[in-house]
Amino acid sequence: MPQEFKLILKHLDNPGYTPDIECYLRHGGYDALKKALAIQPKDLPDGKKASPQEQIRDDVKLSGLRGRGGAGFSCGLKWSFVDRRSGKPIYLICNADESEPGTFKDRQIIHKDPHQLIEGMIVSCFANDVKLAYIYIRGEMPKGAKLLNAALKEARAKNFLGKNILGSGYDLEIHVHRGAGAYICGEETGLIESLEGKRPYPRIKPPYFPAVLGLYMCPTIVNNVETLCNVKHIVTMGGPEFAKLGTPNNTGTRIVSLSGQVKRPGYYEIEVGKATIGQLINDPAFGGGLLDGRKLKAVIPGGSSSKVLKAGEKFKLKRKIEGKDVEVETDMLDLPYDFDSLQQAGTMSGSSAIIVIDDSVDIVGALANLSEFYAHESCGQCTPCREGSLWMSKTLHRLTHGEGRKQDADYLVKIADNIPGGKTICAFGEACSWPVQSFVAKFKDEFVAKGAADEERRAKEKVQPKIATPAERKELTTAH
């Protein structure tokens, strides 16, 4: 039976656990920082010396930690790209702009255990010679920003932050910066622009890789809240020990945000890949199954941008059995919840947010809801994304308001196919297209039937199609 494995969530929901520093210190808080600061230079076989900072960076590499924000990129590798020879200051930014629909894990850490994040940040900053760091928190978490500010103040008072931290000679300052309600600020270069006091228009890569030309055109590391918390545990446990958690190439733990139509929605921390999507939905330790009398229709496996999985879908997963590469047919519910398996199934674990959709839901309406989100959040910098996301949303709006056409399904795919693939500066182009492409491909009958029914009604009533206005907005059909 798969179980929760609480590394980051170990204390934060325990009765009596509070977000203040005294409580954190009682639970072994800031021991990882003390350990990091006490590391001595190590002699290497080639006669060179490895600095404490290099040793931590190596440990993070050995841990196999992959970014928890969405892309799943190796954290150790990201750090290794940082330009350390430019002579410019290196900045670190914690991306706490959690806004991918379905995701609500960082909120828990920020509100219930802010010092864990701060300790992870201090250790990460120390390892990368960072002297000034920011926490970019989304504007809609004003309480979170206040809690973080209070926690930073406490950490300064104990000299975990500020000048000459614990007598080590290392100086660091961290400040909280609030966003103001724009999803695109979660994109790292958009976030950097926003932190520079501008509109968050993402920058084009190359040349603006944050590791070289980031904040104020200086080398910059942008890491997710959960990733930074993991660094603390890597320092405590050691990289190789951390790598034993989870599965090969998918190491450590992950906090899964489970929402939608299950009995026990919530956040569950698991060893990566040690539970399947089906277990996360149905197991009494996790989602506890669908609501009574409902059947599973679809699962969005990694935040709203990830491609949808249809109930009953089968995939061929590459597996190594007795040293041989074999393909194993796997039902979508039996997909291990990790980075690689979901990628092989043509989707992604993204921000590890599962949204469960049952048979009471109008799938066209569900996609219309998501498309409206993307149309609202496109920053407007690149034409394919700005126009395309709006076209898709308008088309889906007419399909859900009795003004659809039979060919709308094909029309949607045509628009969606023309947005991603290097036509836009950032990955928002992909993010807004993938749901449309996958929903329409996998549930095409429902999209066509809806348009056909509308055409039939108009023919009977001898009326022309009209434009549905927002005033005629209808709610998403569910049994609630």
Added chain:
Amino acid sequence: MSFSVPANLEAEIDELITHYPVKRSASLMLLHALQEHFGHISPEATQWVAKKLGLQPINVHELVTFYPMFRQSAPGKHQIKVCRTLSCALGGSHKLHEHFCTKLGLDPHAHGLQTTKDGKFSVEFVECLAGCGMAPVMMCNEDFFEGVSEKKADEILGGCK
């Protein structure tokens, strides 16, 4: 009408500016601070921020028009933001939005910000508030509420003085 920022707020703002090696970075934080005090960002507030940071007013105005949280006119005293995005929609957020609108004499089908005639309440749909597991979720000013039933919604309204 003259625009003046109280001394204690200006001191707070001056401290915020020290957080950044480049003054312009403080724009969003200054706008938040002014909006919290004045309720919205007036053209005078925009000018004030621009002057404070050594920017052109357009550099500040383009932020006010881009970021959804900044308002150019005064909303109600109590701002109710209901999450519209998928998980909350599956959890009944449209019914919740309708409930607020009906209760406060607003149009349940309108999508943008609506304010009651007495200026006491504003209701609007917003995008994902990152509380998807406890749908439907909402905010009332700075407070965040999860799993909001109609009964709980009435209690929240009742608590708005």
